[in-house]
Amino acid sequence: MQALKGTHDILPEEVYKWDYMEGVIRDVCARYGYKEIRTPIIEATELFQRGIGDTTDVVTKEMYTFTDRGNRSVTLRPENTASAVRAYLEHKMYGDQQVHKMFYIGSMFRYDRPQAGRYREFHQFGLEVLGASSPLADAEVIAMACEIFHKLGLKDLDLHLNSIGDKNCRPAYRKKLIEFFEGKKDQLCDDCRERLYKNPLRILDCKEEGCRRASVGAPEITDYLCDECHRKFEAVKHYLDSLGISYTVDPRLVRGLDYYTNTAFEIQYPPLGAQSAVCGGGRYDGLVEEIGGPSTPGIGFAIGLERLLLALEMQNLIPAPKAQKRVYIAALGEDAVAEGFKIQEELRGLGIVTDMDLQGRSLKGQMKQAGKLASQFTVIIGSNELEKGAAAVKNMDTGTQQDIPFADIAGYIAKEEHNS
Numbered sequence: 001m002q003a004l005k006g007t008h009d010i011l012p013e014e015v016y017k018w019d020y021m022e023g024v025i026r027d028v029c030a031r032y033g034y035k036e037i038r039t040p041i042i043e044a045t046e047l048f049q050r051g052i053g054d055t056t057d058v059v060t061k062e063m064y065t066f067t068d069r070g071n072r073s074v075t076l077r078p079e080n081t082a083s084a085v086r087a088y089l090e091h092k093m094y095g096d097q098q099v100h101k102m103f104y105i106g107s108m109f110r111y112d113r114p115q116a117g118r119y120r121e122f123h124q125f126g127l128e129v130l131g132a133s134s135p136l137a138d139a140e141v142i143a144m145a146c147e148i149f150h151k152l153g154l155k156d157l158d159l160h161l162n163s164i165g166d167k168n169c170r171p172a173y174r175k176k177l178i179e180f181f182e183g184k185k186d187q188l189c190d191d192c193r194e195r196l197y198k199n200p201l202r203i204l205d206c207k208e209e210g211c212r213r214a215s216v217g218a219p220e221i222t223d224y225l226c227d228e229c230h231r232k233f234e235a236v237k238h239y240l241d242s243l244g245i246s247y248t249v250d251p252r253l254v255r256g257l258d259y260y261t262n263t264a265f266e267i268q269y270p271p272l273g274a275q276s277a278v279c280g281g282g283r284y285d286g287l288v289e290e291i292g293g294p295s296t297p298g299i300g301f302a303i304g305l306e307r308l309l310l311a312l313e314m315q316n317l318i319p320a321p322k323a324q325k326r327v328y329i330a331a332l333g334e335d336a337v338a339e340g341f342k343i344q345e346e347l348r349g350l351g352i353v354t355d356m357d358l359q360g361r362s363l364k365g366q367m368k369q370a371g372k373l374a375s376q377f378t379v380i381i382g383s384n385e386l387e388k389g390a391a392a393v394k395n396m397d398t399g400t401q402q403d404i405p406f407a408d409i410a411g412y413i414a415k416e417e418h419n420s
């Protein structure tokens, strides 16, 4: 049996890398005042149809949707924003009139063609700010993404920034875009021909060569922003400038759906090639209403953790795990093993990493094992030691050995460890 295509194991030897990334992320979240939310991995399909939009690739082609035994259509979450907003509404978090800042870390599922940096089960860290309409929130969110990359030491990232307007100014732009592409319909891929009237902005970020050529010279949203959206965009840029965060305004960076408003951004690490986006986000002032709640502004982003890990590995930025100080108990004979087993629990109780043989190895084999595990102390209990009521405790670093009564071993090692 093998893991399903597009899914992968994170083996015990690799988990430290994930712990490291998540540790840095959690630390930054705490400093920016974000609290973790954990939502179910499975939700009603309708939530994603409404929350992501039923003209998007994710919803039309990529969802793991099935009928459960109660005949309900359910879906493995392809992203976490819709679920976070559902939780926000279900638990009436809006009732306190406060800004809610939440983050999540977890598995997402999309049935896409797997390739380097693209998986069917992947992990995202993301955050959502609900209840804040100020451009300061947009800038804070972007600054926070940058701070995470900065803390991890990652260099050579490109921040792309755009404003996609709002329901006042976008319709006119949409119309212009449709007019522009209507004359070039035959150059568009099948998907984009479909999108032309439903979701024309998405044609701008289609990766097909024909669509890319067709969109050269297309009208740019930044020329159509209303005063209000223009002012907000300028404010976001101003705040980013004030922090020295550099960005490229990219009018092709779009999100096609009506509930997305104003800020859209993406952070890329170009050496990752075709899947270079490590972070994507933006403002979604219409989403909460779309899911059935009161009008509530929102903004968020998600970082793909597999891609982040690839980037960190390319720049050699993951510190080696700290070597743990260990004790190995080598015991031979039933009674000696029973004595060692008790001492092992005492040591573990004092917070000292302790192991003993579980495979019936000879005493020599056990000593070898102690060396392999890079133990700092080995406690040796054979028939002689049982008779004396004291074990030979060997300091593996210095090679010195001392007899210590069984009852004192845990205390002795704890003290030695403390002093070393």
Ligand code: AMP
Pocket (backbone or CB within 6 Å): 079, 110, 112, 117, 118, 119, 120, 122, 123, 124, 277, 278, 279, 280, 281, 302, 303, 304, 305, 306, 307
């Ligand atoms: P999105 O939710 O599509 O805005 O994606 C946000 C981030 O998640 C992207 O910038 C990627 O880093 C990551 N991501 C999205 N889809 C995948 C995937 N299929 N495999 C790995 N990472 C992904």
